[in-house]
Amino acid sequence: MNRTRKNRQIKFPPPFRPLFRPARYKVFYGGRGGGKSWSVARALLIKGLDRKVRVLCAREFQTSIADSVHKLLSEQIEALGLSPYYEVQKTRIIGLNGTEFIFKGLRHNVQEIKSTEGVDYCWIEEAQSVSEESWAVLVPTIRQADSEIWMTFNPQDDDDPTYKKFVLNPPPNSVVRKVSWRDNPHFPQVLREEMEYLLRVDPDAYAHVWEGETRTISDAVILRGKTEVRAFETPDSVDRFYLGADWGFSQDPTAMVRCFVLGNVLYVDHEAYAIGCDIDKTPALFDRVPESRKWPIYADSARPETISYMRRAGFNISAAEKWSGSVEDGIAFLRSFERIVIHERCKHAAEEARLYKYKVDTRTGEVLPVIVDANNHVIDALRYAISKLVRNPRRPMSINSFSGEVMQ
DSSP: OEEOTTOOEEOOOGGGGGGGSOOSEEEEEESTTSOHHHHHHHHHHHHHHHSOOEEEEEESOOSSGGGSSHHHHHHHHHHTTOTTTEEEOSSOEEETTSOEEEEEESTTOHHHHHTOOOOSEEEEETGGGOOHHHHHHHHHHOOSTTOEEEEEEOOOOTTOHHHIIIIISOOSSEEEEEEOGGGOTTOOHHHHHHHHHHHHHOHHHHHHHTTOOOOOOOTTBTTTTTEEEEOOOOOTTOOOOEEEEEOOOTTSEEEEEEEEEETTEEEEEEEEEEETOOGGGHHHHHTTSTTTTTSOEEEOTTOHHHHHHHHHTTOOEEEOOOOTTHHHHHHHHHHHSSEEEEETTOHHHHHHHHHOBEEEOTTTOOEEEEEOSSSOHHHHHHHHHTHHHHHSOOOOOSSTTOOSOOOO
C-alpha cells in the first residue's frame, strides 16, 4: 500500500510489494492479465513524486512513442489523480519536482543508450524480446548510485536471453516474482472469457499464455521459424491492405486481421478479437481496425447471414473462396513467405502463430498431417485475407520500387 500527495491509498497485490524495497534487479514475469505493467507504472509514478528521479522506459524495438509505455503512464497519471504533479508531453513526462520519464528503443539506438546518463530507474517492458547484445549495452549504462533495472514480460522460450539471465540464473540482488491473472484484483471479464476459452480448447496453450509457462518450439508448430513479433511502423505509401475475418460460434472468438506485403515479407499490423461477440456488436469490433470500411474483407463463408449483416452495416465484405485443400494451400502459402512479421500489439495473432500446430502421436511422438482445430481464429482470418493471393500466387509489391525493410 502507498499514498500519493493527495493522501489517496494505492494498494499493490502482494507480488508487487518488493517494488518499494531496494534491489538492483526487479523481475516480474508470468501470463497475461497479471497486472504487471499497471503495477510497475504506478510504482514508478509514486517514486517520482517522492523525489526527483530519472526513469528510462525502454523496450527492444520502439519505432515511435506509440510503441512505448508513454500512453500507459499517462493513463495512470489520470487514473490516480496525479495530473497536478506531472506534465505529459509528446515524447516525455515531466514532474513538477524535476522527475523525468524518457522513452527509447534498444536495438537501433545503441549509441544513444550508451550516452544516457543519470538514470535512477530503468523499466524494460516486453523484456522477453531483449537480445543478449542489448543487455550487454544496457546494464553497464544504468550506473547511477542505487539505480535499479525493472522488467516485465510474458516468457516465451527457456532459451530466451532474458529468461535465462534473470529467471533461471538471476544475478545477486535480484527480486524475481512470477505473477498470473490470479494476482490481479482488477482482472477484467473480457480477459476472463478469453482465459476460460483457451483453458477449454487447449490446456497446454492456456498454461503458456495465462500461467506464464515457457513453451518449447516443436516440429508440430505449423508456422515454426517463420514468424517474428515486434513493433514496426506501417509505411504511409502502402497501396494495398488485405483484411480477413473469422466468425465466432457461441463462446468462440470473432477475429479480424489486417496485413500487407512488402517484397517477400508478410506484415500483420492490426487485429480485432472478441469472445462471444453478438452480431450487433461486430461492426464496432471491426471498426477497431483502421480503414476496415475502406478495404475489401474476405470472411469465413460458413456464416452468410453475418456477411450480409456486415455488408448492410457498411463493410465491403464477401465470402472467402474455399476449395478442396484450401486450408493446406493457405498454410503452404503463408510458409512460402520469407518471414511473417506480426506487430506486438496483435497479441492474439502472435499467440496463435506460436500455438497453431499439427497433431502429435502421443505413443510415437510423430507429427501427423492433421491440423489441431484450436488456436486458429486469427490464423484463419489471415488465410481468408490472402485467399485471392493463394489462388493467384504472384507476389505483390505494396510499395513501388521499395526494396528495404519496414521502418524499425
